[in-house]
Amino acid sequence: MIEPALYLLPTTIGESDMDRAIPRANRDVMVQIKHFIVENVRTARRFLKRVDKSIDIDALTFTELNKHTAPEDIAAGLVPLRAGEPVGVISEAGCPAIADPGADVVAIAQQAGLRVIPLVGPSSIVLSLMASGFNGQSFAFNGYLPVERDERAKAIRRFERKVYDEDQTQIFIETPYRNNRIVDDFIAVCRPTTRLCVAADITGADEYIKTKTMRQWKSGRTELSKVPCIFLIYK
Amino acid sequence: MIEPALYLLPTTIGESDMDRAIPRANRDVMVQIKHFIVENVRTARRFLKRVDKSIDIDALTFTELNKHTAPEDIAAGLVPLRAGEPVGVISEAGCPAIADPGADVVAIAQQAGLRVIPLVGPSSIVLSLMASGFNGQSFAFNGYLPVERDERAKAIRRFERKVYDEDQTQIFIETPYRNNRIVDDFIAVCRPTTRLCVAADITGADEYIKTKTMRQWKSGRTELSKVPCIFLIYK
Numbered sequence: 001m002i003e004p005a006l007y008l009l010p011t012t013i014g015e016s017d018m019d020r021a022i023p024r025a026n027r028d029v030m031v032q033i034k035h036f037i038v039e040n041v042r043t044a045r046r047f048l049k050r051v052d053k054s055i056d057i058d059a060l061t062f063t064e065l066n067k068h069t070a071p072e073d074i075a076a077g078l079v080p081l082r083a084g085e086p087v088g089v090i091s092e093a094g095c096p097a098i099a100d101p102g103a104d105v106v107a108i109a110q111q112a113g114l115r116v117i118p119l120v121g122p123s124s125i126v127l128s129l130m131a132s133g134f135n136g137q138s139f140a141f142n143g144y145l146p147v148e149r150d151e152r153a154k155a156i157r158r159f160e161r162k163v164y165d166e167d168q169t170q171i172f173i174e175t176p177y178r179n180n181r182i183v184d185d186f187i188a189v190c191r192p193t194t195r196l197c198v199a200a201d202i203t204g205a206d207e208y209i210k211t212k213t214m215r216q217w218k219s220g221r222t223e224l225s226k227v228p229c230i231f232l233i234y235k
Numbered sequence: 236m237i238e239p240a241l242y243l244l245p246t247t248i249g250e251s252d253m254d255r256a257i258p259r260a261n262r263d264v265m266v267q268i269k270h271f272i273v274e275n276v277r278t279a280r281r282f283l284k285r286v287d288k289s290i291d292i293d294a295l296t297f298t299e300l301n302k303h304t305a306p307e308d309i310a311a312g313l314v315p316l317r318a319g320e321p322v323g324v325i326s327e328a329g330c331p332a333i334a335d336p337g338a339d340v341v342a343i344a345q346q347a348g349l350r351v352i353p354l355v356g357p358s359s360i361v362l363s364l365m366a367s368g369f370n371g372q373s374f375a376f377n378g379y380l381p382v383e384r385d386e387r388a389k390a391i392r393r394f395e396r397k398v399y400d401e402d403q404t405q406i407f408i409e410t411p412y413r414n415n416r417i418v419d420d421f422i423a424v425c426r427p428t429t430r431l432c433v434a435a436d437i438t439g440a441d442e443y444i445k446t447k448t449m450r451q452w453k454s455g456r457t458e459l460s461k462v463p464c465i466f467l468i469y470k
Binding site for chain 1: 243252254255256257258259260330331332333334335337338339341342343344345346351352353355356357358360361362363364365366367368369370371372373374375376377378403432437438442444445446447
């Protein structure tokens, strides 16, 4: 039997195989958990069914935690853990609590002195950084760039300065329909010699991870709309 | 058969079980690779033997890449890949090219237009961030703090400012024999309400991940010498 704790359970990214993304031991943990905190109940149920067909999904309880959850309701999912039962956190894709609302419930668990156990799984941030060839001794993940044009250019300029002044790789995510635009914006704003790594469909069948200078990207960038992408810049 | 590419192959951290840290599909990739770029030949051989006892280690070629490698020798490990054979990169612990010399050979591969494929594995940076409860939408990994006393205090102050000014989680690593000192330094320099997460022996049998305010740590910190640790601060 697993010990009572808040287990952070990574899921696959995109359509990748379970055995490509998730260590086997995660499964042994997941089948023993009856209470889950999830970003979306429907996709969490589907994921658990893929983990092990024999899981009786209807015997499980799910507490939703997403941007619509009121702050006073965040702790609700921890009630079983306070009573001594393990609870699992599942996000929409990849590692919970990295760029998703799971961090709020983890903070409450830490504050209450409850044990938190993170399991290994795919992080598109780490996988893209590994494959970029950029500085992995110093890097920052900055989430989304501003949408408004001038703000966006200003932000790109500020982050590019950090590349040179602090020798720090800068990492971004974008909503898929703005992928082509972000590449165009980087090309327009950054020095021609600054390098951009585009990491698309990581762990998926169409995985594509390429590092080139802005000058090289300018003379031929790939069509990126609709694929989940991570963008990294470095000198 | 796997396609010719530079495969980035994560290893276990510390003494953790293979199935807790590494997805099964990694094994199917690793047993097909004959040429490896490694930080240390002895530990890489031992790791591959744990992956699959039937691997004929003596039939493999190993090229060392570490801080002693001359810049002009870094590309040597890519010779088999240029001839169409897959090459694997193995670091001492966790994900290659994150906080280790592997990034240099990845950069050369990217420049040459060679395909780079990162495989999923344990990243103590990501696992500790997940379990900290800190901001995962914006975070920076800063490697080691300066050793010299005044420089160190100055750096801690600068990074704490980033926590508040940029709402960014700050992540650090330290050599195990300085673990207790880094906690003392954070307590001495940071605001009493700033939170520190100590993540020790991640994925290991003695895993310990605790988030507390500096004030709380001051009234009782754990003995941390000799364990590999990650340190995170956030407001």
